[in-house]
Amino acid sequence: MKKLINDPKNVVNEAVAGFEVAHADIVRVSHDPVFIVRADAPLHGKVGIVSGGGSGHEPMHGGFVGFGMLDAAVPGPVFTSPTPDPILAATQAVDGGAGVLHIVKNYTGDVLNFETAADLAAADGIQVRTVIINDDVAVKDSLYTAGRRGVAGTILVEKIAGAAAERGDDLDAVTAVAEKVNSHVRTMGVALTPCVVPHAGEPSFTLADDEIEIGIGIHGEPGRERIKLEPADAIVDRLLGPILEDLPFASGDEVLLLVNGMGGTPQIELYIVFRRAAEVLQECGITVTRSLVGNYTTSLEMAGASISVLKLDDELTALWDAPVQTAALRWGR
Amino acid sequence: MKKLINDPKNVVNEAVAGFEVAHADIVRVSHDPVFIVRADAPLHGKVGIVSGGGSGHEPMHGGFVGFGMLDAAVPGPVFTSPTPDPILAATQAVDGGAGVLHIVKNYTGDVLNFETAADLAAADGIQVRTVIINDDVAVKDSLYTAGRRGVAGTILVEKIAGAAAERGDDLDAVTAVAEKVNSHVRTMGVALTPCVVPHAGEPSFTLADDEIEIGIGIHGEPGRERIKLEPADAIVDRLLGPILEDLPFASGDEVLLLVNGMGGTPQIELYIVFRRAAEVLQECGITVTRSLVGNYTTSLEMAGASISVLKLDDELTALWDAPVQTAALRWGR
Known part of the structure; x- marks a missing residue:
């Protein structure tokens, strides 16, 4: 295996650190727990949008944090869901009082951990909605999934829901348009x-x-x-x-x-x-x-x-x- | 060899055809001879900028045709210089009366064919300047080159010279800034x-x-x-x-x-x-x-x-x- 890496266990941390320096005009990075957030978050009165999942799919999701798209991205280890902790921290970091939408690809680990984080955020007084992405027509029920998998269609949901949030749509409306994209x-x-x-x-x-x-x-x-x-x-x-x-x-x-x-x-x-x-x-x-x-x-x-x-x-x-x-x-x- | 291609001899033509459909808002494509040109070319009074070279380096150069960067790109066969014909045709297509700059990576074939095209364009009454890119510090005199090779620094030259042309700099000024980037x-x-x-x-x-x-x-x-x-x-x-x-x-x-x-x-x-x-x-x-x-x-x-x-x-x-x-x-x- 030839890769441009140092210690395999530092791949995500080092890549996120590089991302932070390269895109300091657009994002800030929390290193413990690890998440990437819009430089100007939280935005008062704007619906926050958080996505995330295992690393190794870049630019998804960190590359889509910024004006008009995601407010935060939570990268897990390579091909492994992030735990609820960073998802909760990212949700708190982007909450501007108008609620937060979680965009979650349909993998068992992601769905479970985002759900736990949403429950914890709700206990903290943050209104959270979740849209599960399942655009892959190839198979039903796979290695990591019950039902269809969420794949590249996810970024179309993120772009379009992000634009709706940016123009001031409320949480119900942003959730509805995200569901519409997923269904289309x-x-x-x-x-x-x-x-x-x-x-x-x-x-x-x-x-x-x-x-x-x-x-x-x-x-x-x-x-x-x-x-x-x-x-x-x-x-x-x-x-x-x-x-x-x-x-x-x-x-x-x-x-x-x-x-x-x-x-x-x-x-x-x-x-x-x-x-x-x-x-x-x-x-x-x-x-x-x-x-x-x-x-x-x-x-x-x-x-x-x-x-x-x-x-x-x-x-x-x-x-x-x-x-x-x-x-x-x-x-x- | 596993590649997402059809007949190997149609790789460039088919890719350019796909590029044309995907980016019809930005470019037009000439298929015989093959070159990619800004949808709004030629621009009266604006210096035109043309680059090109063997295919296989995408998005360089076709991906950089558009407002504020290249006016045209001439893709040769994979890793093979385009002939003078398409370079001349691209030069004619972007000439708005203010002259044309050729940005050429330092490979023997590219330098020779752009030079021939420049001579033919001059005979046609078009003022052409050429900047040779040689940013690679690794080696002097390689398989395809006398002197240093032109590599990724080329796109920085294309972006910055393109901005200078877009703001209305004349041919001497655009050439000078391209040379400055190459030297820096x-x-x-x-x-x-x-x-x-x-x-x-x-x-x-x-x-x-x-x-x-x-x-x-x-x-x-x-x-x-x-x-x-x-x-x-x-x-x-x-x-x-x-x-x-x-x-x-x-x-x-x-x-x-x-x-x-x-x-x-x-x-x-x-x-x-x-x-x-x-x-x-x-x-x-x-x-x-x-x-x-x-x-x-x-x-x-x-x-x-x-x-x-x-x-x-x-x-x-x-x-x-x-x-x-x-x-x-x-x-x-």
């Missing part, structure tokens, strides 16, 4: 290679030189099937089919198309995937009106990609377009 | 793994499971030395030493610190590298006032990173901060 987005991914958790030092699964895993989870959990490598266009068709059937999407829809890199795939390949996905959508009469291509929800150095399709309406489009200023997503400001 | 920036990189050019199908070099290459080039050209894997902090010290000695940087300097991923390295590792680099600079009395961390000048799926340090002054800082709106770099607009 579907994702499926593929892995070409496994990834290595630093403190494990070995790949969590193996793939032969000519094999890929369709429907991979963001921790390398099994997907739908393991097949021989195919041309990119055929792989895209395998991912898009289940996505389009599931909602279902229909001719006349306007969508946001997110092609997300898993960490180890060159951008040139992501655009090849995007090209085919946009082509298939066009053939279905679905118009791509917003696009995002890049490494947003990663699995360390895993090679592969996921495709997310979000059905848009005027409200979601306007909130997507609203200004955002974070380390990983920035426009209009 | 130093870079050195490390590879943990090689990368595979799609049409070759095999790695262009090999590294043992415990080996890294210090001073790697962005096409996998040899660096200074091949050593056993070390902790990230020790590797950072090996990269920063030659950078700091070379200009030389000195106590009291203000700098921009760029930690650039080579394509296959997780962001969490880039921030560990950033943390140590910022620490060393601080120990030297050098203040990091601007930061950039991410995959900006890549080598396909190579694992590794480069560190660039740019000595700032008020002029360069203001131009760095100026609004930019491209696929890969966007703020203030």
Whole structure:
């Protein structure tokens, strides 16, 4: 295993320390317990938004803390949920009196620990709502999950709910729009290679030189099937089919198309995937009106990609377009 | 070799086609010959800026076409210079009567083909200036180069010269500031793994499971030395030493610190590298006032990173901060 790290047990702390120095204009960092918070938090009268989960998916979630998106992110150890303590501390740090929304990917540990933190925050007088993200159409009930997994669609929820909070929507409204995005987005991914958790030092699964895993989870959990490598266009068709059937999407829809890199795939390949996905959508009469291509929800150095399709309406489009200023997503400001 | 591609000979064309659809709000694409151009080009009275080179380094250069940065980018085949034809066509497409600056990384093929294109453009009545980028301190005279190589510092030149052109500086002034950035920036990189050019199908070099290459080039050209894997902090010290000695940087300097991923390295590792680099600079009395961390000048799926340090002054800082709106770099607009 070759990684640009020091002691494997310091990976998260050292990365967060680097993040703090690099983005001091946008965030502050609490080191004990560890969480990343907007430099200007708490904002009086604004709904606070907190997300988090195991590290190793960067820029998710720390890269999305800032104006118009998250108020705080709580990074756990690599691929391991943060405990309730830092989640509670982050919730307290962003509470401006208007309540706090927790955006939680659907993994057993995350759901449990965010729930405990929400209960403790409520006992402390903070109103907390929770939205569970479960956009992955690949599998039901996996290694870490009851029900569907939360994957790259999470960042679309974070962006759009963040914009709603920023414009002054109350806790019910911000929660409702987050639930709406979750219900309108579907994702499926593929892995070409496994990834290595630093403190494990070995790949969590193996793939032969000519094999890929369709429907991979963001921790390398099994997907739908393991097949021989195919041309990119055929792989895209395998991912898009289940996505389009599931909602279902229909001719006349306007969508946001997110092609997300898993960490180890060159951008040139992501655009090849995007090209085919946009082509298939066009053939279905679905118009791509917003696009995002890049490494947003990663699995360390895993090679592969996921495709997310979000059905848009005027409200979601306007909130997507609203200004955002974070380390990983920035426009209009 | 597992890649998300179709026919290896269509990699660049298909990626550019995907890029065109994803970023239609920012760019237009010419498919024959292939170049990417600002959607609003040519801009009357504004100096045009054109860069380009072999593909496989994305987002460089196409990801930097847009307001406040490049007017056009000319992607060659993977790791192969574009021919003079598309460079000439791009130069003509962005000429608004105020002349055109070519920003060229110092590789023999690029220098030669941009020179030929510049001569042809001049014969066509377009005033062309050229700035050759050679920020890599690792080696003199390498596989593809006479003199030093142009690497990740190139994007800092493109951003700052782009801001100067956008505010209305004339061709002499834009050229001068580009030369100033090139003379103020130093870079050195490390590879943990090689990368595979799609049409070759095999790695262009090999590294043992415990080996890294210090001073790697962005096409996998040899660096200074091949050593056993070390902790990230020790590797950072090996990269920063030659950078700091070379200009030389000195106590009291203000700098921009760029930690650039080579394509296959997780962001969490880039921030560990950033943390140590910022620490060393601080120990030297050098203040990091601007930061950039991410995959900006890549080598396909190579694992590794480069560190660039740019000595700032008020002029360069203001131009760095100026609004930019491209696929890969966007703020203030």
